[in-house]
Amino acid sequence: MPVAAAWPISLTASQRQRLKKAAFGHETPHQARIRAQVVLHAARGHSNARIARETGLHLDTVRRWRGRFSQSGLPALADARRSGRLARFTPVQVAETKALACQLPAETGIPLSRWSCPEPAAELTARGITGPVSASTVRRWLRQDAIKPWQYQSWIFIRDPDFRAKAKRVLELYARTFEGVPLGAQEYVVSSDEKTSIQARCRCHPTLSPGADRAMRVNHTYGRGGALAYLAAYDVHRAKVFGPTEARTGIEPFMTLVAQVVSQEPYASAKRVFWIVDNGSSHRGTKAADRLATAFPNAVLVHTHVHASWLNQVEIYFSVVQRKVVSPNDFTNLTQVRDRLRDVEDRYNATAQPFQWRFTTSELDDLLARLDRRTTDHQEEFSAAQSA
Template sequence: MAYGHKTEYRLRVRAQVVLHAARGRSNARIARESGLHLDTVRRWLSNDALKPWQYRSWIFITDPDFRPKAERVLDLYARTWQGTPLGEDEYVISADEKTSIQARCRCHPTLAAGQARAMRVNPTYGRGGALAYLAAYDIHAAKVFGRTEPTTGIDPFMNLVAQVMTREPYASAKRRSGSWTTDPPTAGKGLPTGWPRRSRTR
């Protein structure tokens, strides 16, 4: 196949578009500076084989004790603790928290869909301030226990622990031990003696 001057110029322009994208420029800026249509820039980048502008976030391990900590967590996920299988009345709970959730309530009720009418949602809402959401997850039963609190810390975390450990089947477990894994590390401080301790790996 013979390539003319226009084809070579087109390939150079296309390579420049890929280079600009790899340097973090937006599609709109590339189109504006190169004189191309925005759809052309999007199509070229979508069809490019390398896509050097794409990346994945990666956290490098900085904890020297990461391996033994991770092994404990993975063993619990596999229902094993210190080489011994967990009993039927032993449970693994994972907990986490989300801060600064904007609490909003709609000012008008949503109307259900009807015959020849789509559901109607009014976009107006009232602000309820910022709340923290804490959740505990039973790894093997796939159960989630959640609650909202005005803030995070030891007391809100203990409220979550009590919410889980005072209900069945956890309240009547023969051995109330295991692992509560939380992040950040301040959340799990203050657990009573004999209650599960949290660990953090990164």
């Protein structure tokens, strides 16, 4: 029986380049790589039998892909479309699943605060929307639109009517400006706050240092050795920290902190020292500002708005303390905690540079515009839900 002649292959420069990229590319799927190699061998005039030997393929496989390329070119090297198994669920059922996941469970009569995939799967079956459906199938449907009803994110409306004015004053102080006038050489900006309830937790077994393929190990069981508060004042532009520890927070501990700072140079002879604080009970309102100005004439108290920890630079320093000093908490007693905080403060003052604060009044205006749009959207959604 005569053997059919091999299909002749002739490549253009563009086809050759694309086939080489497919045949030798590191990210090319194996099947596409093999098919491209078959065509390249055929373009060199090799017989089907030789190509089969060099590629390790069956002779019929080589004939198939050589013939497909000869008849239809590069598109023929892709897999043909297959009918596959008929879908068990209709697009309407998928859409109803997503609609159910976008409702709060309590609104549908389910006593849950949020969905996880097994619950909507069971609910779909109970309502007769679908037949039995697995949680993994529901998860795959929700993933198509990035719907994750098991997650939640908290948010808060701005309640302070003077939000922008207060935030702007703080941001301008960071940029060394107050009420439109640049600060002088004898004027300083200090960010202050309290870190409460730093505990001394004495682990029942010693902490093990890290080793090869082993993280630090901290025993879960501990004995309580008390707690203290860490008050800190951070010079924004000089990157200097002053931080006494106290048994508790309050007016007197805060005034002690201010006295510690303004009793030494360059603050003692400064024209003004601006103290940026939040609305904590130890320095809240006009009474606190008057009290501070009476005791220290060159001190000016500047309050942030409510929920403004993100605007107070000393919180960045507190985050460093939390990550590198307090966690994991393994202290024998409060004296060890005090000594550690004092040592890290000295280390920080010797090496630190001012924080690169990039949030300006322009970014503040952009943020307020976005919040205004989001607030409007939430109110419209809430009104629509109430009317429905």
